[in-house]
Amino acid sequence: MGKNKRGKGSKVMAVSDASGLPVAVHVDSATPHEITLVAKTIAGRFTRAAPRRIVGDRAYDSDPLDEMLKEQGIEMISPHKSNRVRSRTQDGRPLRRYRKRWKVERLYAWLQNFRKIVTRYEYYAQNFLSFVLLG
Template structure:
């Protein structure tokens, strides 16, 4: 039997060990890019790498994310690339707000991201990681994205 929750890209969290699956989708909920990383890595550091791993040649104009991405340096780096980061501010934010309510209204469309994540969790192999090698788990995540895209057409 393959090992459970050990190997590369497995990190400790409050709930045990795990691997993060970062997902980039289009406006309809179809996966455009997937990336896996250790669960103890901050998501702010992984967003730019995820954008680089997209399969389309067009760069996204907007990136809708949750409160974990509320970082002014990340906003500046993405703005330099021509990407507008839309995410609500954290409650304990020290600096003044950088977004008004008009941009955050687009955050209502985040349900499409959550729906796509639910589609991927239909593949039980991604919910519980059995692979020891990280590249195998990454391959299964990409395969699940491919099946999700094929299912929609």
């Protein structure tokens, strides 16, 4: 989300359902890329059933991530990066669902309303995660 007391950052990864309610939340340091945190986020979901599809931005355009999610039965929908070397893996039809990504962004905007979440005051990540879940 933002800086903490020591100047470093925290990254909040969230998966939401079609109505914008959180299905999975994961907190980690701001250093790793989002692609490496997707598996941890999905593993810590609140529901038994895995999501059928995940909609992400251009940062999630990764062939290893697509393969990992296909093994779990999850479809990854994200626009391709402009510097993509390999051929494109999806045409424009699945990207129609990308237009509804604003529901996920609404979840993050809701979390930005809480001062305790915007600036991390907690030392332990588990304590910070509990405040994110309360938000």
